[in-house]
Amino acid sequence: MLELHLGPMTVCPTILYDKDSMVLADTGMPGSAPAIRELIRQAGVGEIPLSSIILTHQDIDHIGGLPEFVPVEGQAPIVYAHKDDADAINGTEPMLKVTPERLASFLQPLPETVRMLFERTFLHPLRPNVDRLLADGETLPIAGGLTVIHTPGHTPGHVCLYHQPSKTLIAGDAMLAMDGKLKGPNPSATPHMEQALQSLKKLIAFDIETVICYHGGRIQGDVTNQIAALAGQL
Numbered sequence: 179m180l181e182l183h184l185g186p187m188t189v190c191p192t193i194l195y196d197k198d199s200m201v202l203a204d205t206g207m208p209g210s211a212p213a214i215r216e217l218i219r220q221a222g223v224g225e226i227p228l229s230s231i232i233l234t235h236q237d238i239d240h241i242g243g244l245p246e247f248v249p250v251e252g253q254a255p256i257v258y259a260h261k262d263d264a265d266a267i268n269g270t271e272p273m274l275k276v277t278p279e280r281l282a283s284f285l286q287p288l289p290e291t292v293r294m295l296f297e298r299t300f301l302h303p304l305r306p307n308v309d310r311l312l313a314d315g316e317t318l319p320i321a322g323g324l325t326v327i328h329t330p331g332h333t334p335g336h337v338c339l340y341h342q343p344s345k346t347l348i349a350g351d352a353m354l355a356m357d358g359k360l361k362g363p364n365p366s367a368t369p370h371m372e373q374a375l376q377s378l379k380k381l382i383a384f385d386i387e388t389v390i391c392y393h394g395g396r397i398q399g400d401v402t403n404q405i406a407a408l409a410g411q412l
């Protein structure tokens with residue numbers, strides 16, 4: 179888990195790696211890539227090539243850094259996302275929650291090269307940004323086995339990722355961590371709260387010891403009971 183400070187907000191992209199390859203789950207805001215690379219370097223794994231990027235969903239604080247991780251030439255990481263968010267990530271459909279005005283306010287302070295790269299990637303794309311669609315229940319042969327759990331509600335194509343060897347759930351924005359406890363997703367950013375809580379029920383079936391929330395970080399211990407309690411709020 180990386181802790182990326184974006185002004186007042188801290189977000190937690192996650193890396194999974196072995197000696198040959200690295201996977202990054204979520205990419206921060208537009209312009210975040212250099213800071214994420216620096217965190218990876220500080221973690222002592224800066225030499226391992228980034229082979230894949232998994233986007234848990236289409237929100238700007240998760241996909242914003244993507245353009246700078248995808249070189250125009252040379253070996254690019256494989257980008258994964260669920261089909262129900264892929265159109266927004268590919269720029270063939272507007273992003274669900276970010277108005278053009280709000281997007282402009284995020285991009286305006288950035289260096290022109292970053293801004294142009296962002297616009298070329300998401301607003302006037304020449305090619306799809308998503309290379310591979312994720313399906314509910316599939317296990318990717320990544321880092322010893324990474325199972326995709328489709329958890330719609332926060333966005334239609336939101337996924338959580340379950341890393342089998344470490345019994346870790348990468349929750350994206352399906353839940354928040356606050357005061358050492360799991361909470362339901364942020365109501366103001368979750369258009370379909372009932373569906374989002376329904377999605378949490380799917381997580382109960384997994385043997386989870388650690389949850390990494392993109393907002394709030396790591397929670398360990400009786401996480402399955404906490405998730406069941408949240409899902410029970412229906």
Ligand SMILES: [Zn+2]
Nearest residue numbers: 237239351392
């Ligand atoms: Zn988020």
